[in-house]
Amino acid sequence: MKKGLQCSFCGRWHSEVATLIPGPGDIFICDSCVDVCKSVVDNMLGKDRALPERIKEFRDCVTGLRALLDMKEITQAEFDAKRKKLLEQLWKT
Ligand SMILES: [Zn+2]
Numbered sequence: 001m002k003k004g005l006q007c008s009f010c011g012r013w014h015s016e017v018a019t020l021i022p023g024p025g026d027i028f029i030c031d032s033c034v035d036v037c038k039s040v041v042d043n044m045l046g047k048d049r050a051l052p053e054r055i056k057e058f059r060d061c062v063t064g065l066r067a068l069l070d071m072k073e074i075t076q077a078e079f080d081a082k083r084k085k086l087l088e089q090l091w092k093t
Helices: 031-070 076-091
Strands: 020-022 028-030
Touching: 028 031, 031 076
Parallel strands: none
Antiparallel strands: 020 028
8 A cells, every 4th residue: 555755765654754845756855864964965064164274274284394394304204204194184084
């Protein structure tokens, strides 16, 4: 027996969710799937907002390291190692 409309994302029936929002054609999304999608999008936006700031910090650190290298305070190998570590931190989430 057909139970009526179903969420196209999680497969729950209309009777099992608070709201089903219709999409184009024959697809629907329920309120809890909307919540999940919203937190995913918020997360992505949050990271995107933070990224330019982190890239700026990275560049400032590398500029500082390069100055130390120019003054022979650190070796090229130390510079490369520290720069590599900074890069790893930049992309670590
Ligand atoms: Zn759902």
